[in-house]
Amino acid sequence: QVQVVESGGGLVQAGGSLRLSCTASGLTFDDYAMGWFRQAPGKEREGVSCISWSGGSIYYADSVKGRFTISRDNGKNTLYLQMNSLKPEDTAMYYCAAVGFPGIYSGSYCKRVTNLNYWGQGTQVTVSS
Numbered sequence: 001q002v003q004v005v006e007s008g009g010g011l012v013q014a015g016g017s018l019r020l021s022c023t024a025s026g027l028t029f030d031d032y033a034m035g036w037f038r039q040a041p042g043k044e045r046e047g048v049s050c051i052s053w054s055g056g057s058i059y060y061a062d063s064v065k066g067r068f069t070i071s072r073d074n075g076k077n078t079l080y081l082q083m084n085s086l087k088p089e090d091t092a093m094y095y096c097a098a099v100g101f102p103g104i105y106s107g108s109y110c111k112r113v114t115n116l117n118y119w120g121q122g123t124q125v126t127v128s129s
Contacts, residue, residue, distance in 0.1 A: 002026035002118045006096045009123030016086050020123060022079040022096030027118065030074040033057075033105035036081045037113060038092035038125075046092075049081060050099050050110035059107040063089075086127045093122040 008020040020036065035050030049070040050059045058070060069082040079096055098118040099109050109115045 004096055004098075004118050004120035006094065006120045006123040009094060009125045011126045011128065012086055014086060014088055014127055014129050016127070017082070017084045018086065018125060020081040020083065020094055020096075020125075022081075022120060024077050024079070024096075024098070024118065027098065028102070029077040030054075031102035032117075033099040033109075034072060034079045035059075035097055035099045035110050035116070036070065036079070037095045037097060037116070038090075039095070040092040043092075045095075045113050047110040047113050048094070050105075050107065051079070052105050053103075057105070057107065059110040061111075083125070086125075088127045088129045090125060091127050092125060094125050095122045096120045 004024045006022045030053050033052045036048040037045050038048050039045040051070045067085045071080045097116040100115050
């Protein structure tokens with residue numbers, strides 16, 4: 001059974017930083033691209049950032065470029081999202097998911113929020129102004 005668990009969310013002031021973590025079990029972690037997605041109340045789910053299985057291909061939404069950094073540690077089955085210079089508009093529930101299929105990934109999956117598998121329950125990020 002696949003299990004995906006996010007952690008690291010919280011309340012932070014604008015300009016602050018948070019580091020999200022996502023641990024996956026029950027799947028061959030390094031067969032999958034992984035990604036972070038977010039959804040704010042009343043808004044559609046948005047692809048924030050995705051990383052290929054080797055880390056060689058990375059996608060960032062324009063809204064987070066230069067502020068967020070995605071990384072993964074395949075030895076620990078863990079995905080990370082370092083978020084700096086946070087803004088109130090970054091407030092949302094952040095989810096981790098496997099993107100695409102074993103050996104199959106495109107950055108468009110992240111941008112279009114398609115072909116996603118094995119979602120976690122999410123971790124709340126709230127940025128106060």
